Amino acid sequence: MKLSRAEYKEIVRWTEHLRPTRQCMKMLKERFPNHSQSTLLSIFSLEYQKRTKRTISRHHAPDVIESHYQRYLSESKARPTAPVLLELANEVDLSPALMARIILDRFLQDLEGETREYHFSISHSVLSVIPSIILSHNISSPSFQCTINDCCYGPLVDCIKHAIGQEHEVLLRDKLKERNLSYLDENQLRTMGYDKTPDIILEVPIAVEGHIVHWIESKASFGDDHSHRTYLNEQFWSYWNRFGPGLVIYWYGFIGELDCQRDRGILLKDCFPTDISTLCHASQPGQLPQDPQ
Template identity: 25%
Template sequence: MDSKLYHFFYESLHSHDDVQKLSEKYNVCCGTLSSILNQKVVEDVKKSHYRFKRKEDKLVKEWRGGQSFLTLSRKYNYPSTLISTIVLENLGHSKKEIRTFYKNPKAAENARLQNELIESLNADYFFSPRAHQLQEEKGRIGENIISFWLKKKHFDFTCEDEMRAEGHAGKTPDFLLRKSVKINGREICWIESKALFGELKEHRHYEKKQFKEYADCFGEGIVVYWFGFETDILNEKDDRYTIIDSDFFKKDVPEHVNKFLDYVIYW
């Protein structure tokens, strides 16, 4: 996806309602648009977090005045789970206690907190424990497809957990091929799965923290951005790895890939 189109979608996505509308209008899979929306929300929160924290006294006052976590979330356009965290911390609850409340809202001390926690956690598709759980599941599905594909091709490989068990120190890719194989004309030694859209800024972070180190340690590799990527990445990436998306796997495991492309984190 060229950068102009990516930024169009980035600016057009405000909620999950927009995901379905834009998907139908522009024939782009829901998983790609959902991934872009998630990255946008996370980036917006990072930019505004410290500025927003300065409002915490006002938030607590408004909450004490009867406005719920979800009402405040909609009022300030800020994730409801993070609103509840700010209020609960100001009420004197520790991070451990708050984690307990998120796992079991009924553990909170009164009915109001219990009901508002249930309401706000169910409405937060980005920062709630359920959203994080689904994001992790999304990552596992992408890795499972690659594992299935590698086995189908009869390639000998080891996965990240096995590498650690074998004593590999430092950072390890999701898959290490025990013997290099020729893919797209290159001798590939490792594969890294990213169950997201490859946005340029985030890609630069991953390249610095992961991809270059994999290339240094293991040789040439492949990075899979399952939900597509900005084509500008190809103009500046390290030459020691190739970037692909879901299209690469469609011809071999179409039933797995097509289902994955519609994966969205909302309920």
Template identity: 35%
Template sequence: MVIISTENYEKIVEFCSKFKGLTIHCERQLHKKFSDIDSQVLSAILSKEWQKHIKQRHHIILKSSRIYLQEYKAQARLKGDPFILLQIAIRENFSPVSLCRILLSVEFEGKPKSVTNEMIRNPHQIPDPLLAANVLNCLLNDKSDGPITDLKRQTIGEDYEIRLKKLASDAGLNFHDEVYLRRKGYDKTPDLKLAVPCMFRGKIINWIESKASFGDMASHQQYIKDQLLSYGNRFGSGIIIYWFGYLDQIGRCPENKDCIIVTDDFPKKDELVLINNPFGPLLSSNISNITNLL
């Protein structure tokens, strides 16, 4: 299981916070320094920490946006370098794409936000070729923000949802997915709602939620508030899977109550007790409870 101790997690977070430069370079150094920890877990932690960092610095960059734009234009006149904005982002310890998004909104002030967003997605639509080249280089060197990163996150999330359904089917579980539940009128829905509950770690399991990310305490508590507690109140106990590991404190988080089980992988077949399992005496004593939940 990929469960990160609080001590190691704090060391990783400290390294990320002190690093000055692009997240691409930070990721490489992170993998070297913490080589005993799975690289995907490290990348997932870095991604979350950098997102927090961008939010914290956003208002500072926004406040000085006209100064940065003037600096860009002055350097552009002098040397016509396609890496000016990237260098400013590195110096200011900020996301290159987020910087571009802010500066384009200033440069094309008065235009709808959708126009500047489209310029980020397709830099060739920017009238100034040099500015377009600068934005493109920021896009190619930013692993924390932008359409490339968004597409990657979306793809990873969808891949793990497909993986979840396959593992659930292979385990013999009967379930309804999010699309089915929304058609039935549910507003907040888990990734899988078991049509027939099973047992895992001594608890009756009614739903499974999948998160293709690392589970830190702040995000987990937010998930509890926004999603998981409502699943527990409506359907009963269930599982949340953090595919890229989680902080050890999350497993014993008091907000989990008795309705949230945290894991980093889908339960193994021998860990699940199915309702139709002929070798499940533990289940037979709970059939009436399970039936009441259907």
């Protein structure tokens, strides 16, 4: 889905006071019913990560950590069945998963003190061997609750994002096979000695909407100004220098005004292109542009 900058800014303004919970995502979808859930979640996640980077330092101040921890202890004791940790995270505008990590770190400090007489130091690396201790202190359930309710941070989100990225790379390869387009994927390119590669190198270039394409990069996210500028500087221009002009697919959409580098050799799309022309006079299969490095 390609959004105008004005449409994007309207969504961003509406997300400013939302929290990274699944309930808030339902509200966002109700407010913008014409946009896909995946696009809205991607936009919100990007914006919330920017917000978190601006404010995370204050939550790591020792006095603030102690305040959060003591409040968690007292309220969880007074309301043992209430989602105290999740409520606290939402109140102070911090990712529930990050709040759980802060509280767990502080809990481990106390636990380490309790076990010093046995000369046993507790660290993150040994969490897997002390589940009974964590359960007995009633901190496992609140941490798990924060993790499953956080749509922007945490191990569950990381796994989902990785799986979605892999899924769209498979989708891209399937589309190329449907069109009988010969290509090399990232794994094949790595075995050939390329250290920084796009997801796909076309063995025979194609033309998309009149623009030559040598490579394709798959992004299972929304392309906003910040992320696209970062990708341009860290990835896309490097691919362009090595392999020539290419195509970037932002599967969850992008700001339409960002598609302004076509004449310089970088084309943006929000789906696999349908307007494809095969270049019969291109280089022979198996040949790649020479790596200048």
